[in-house]
Amino acid sequence: MSEKKPSVLQGFKAFLMRGNVVDLAVAVVIGAAFTNIVNSVVKGLINPLVGAIGTKNLDGYSSCLEETCTGTGDNATGVRIMWGSVLGATLTFVITAAVVYFLMVLPMSKYLARMEARRKAKEGTQEVMEVTELEVLKEIRDVLLAQQRQRGSGHDER
Numbered sequence: 001m002s003e004k005k006p007s008v009l010q011g012f013k014a015f016l017m018r019g020n021v022v023d024l025a026v027a028v029v030i031g032a033a034f035t036n037i038v039n040s041v042v043k044g045l046i047n048p049l050v051g052a053i054g055t056k057n058l059d060g061y062s063s064c065l066e067e068t069c070t071g072t073g074d075n076a077t078g079v080r081i082m083w084g085s086v087l088g089a090t091l092t093f094v095i096t097a098a099v100v101y102f103l104m105v106l107p108m109s110k111y112l113a114r115m116e117a118r119r120k121a122k123e124g125t126q127e128v129m130e131v132t133e134l135e136v137l138k139e140i141r142d143v144l145l146a147q148q149r150q151r152g153s154g155h156d157e158r
Contacts, residue, residue: 034104038096046095058088 006014015021061084062069069078 034100038099041099042092042095050091058084058091060084061087 059082061082063081063083065079065081067078069080
């Protein structure tokens with residue numbers, strides 16, 4: 001008897017319903033929504049603070065490797081290194097990582113640690129209660145056995 005192989009459609013459905021795919025989809029959607037928050041923090045708070053010290057836009061900073069750099073676009077001459085763009089992107093990444101860490105990761109890990117501590121505390125009290133109940137049941141058993149022995153030795157068997 002040959003085994004029936006699952007169809008491609010059934011395999012695709014099983015793939016989509018796996019927890020990892022659903023979790024990834026949720027993470028992408030939440031990440032896209034969170035991007036707006038991070039961009040607002042960067043544009044509304046960080047850029048003005050950086051602008052108070054220097055400039056808001058680092059893209060204009062560059063250095064020239066060969067001859068004097070003149071012009072822009074197709075008319076540009078020389079080899080221009082746009083280190084301001086790299087620095088700006090790096091700062092944006094570091095700021096984004098800091099915002100995500102301090103507003104999402106740190107509070108969530110503290111919350112999860114508290115929940116784990118509560119769970120362990122509950123398990124600890126349950127274990128104590130279970131051990132106590134077990135000890136009480138053993139004592140009851142021992143008393144009943146002792147009573148049975150006393151009855152058996154004091155009476156004739158019928």
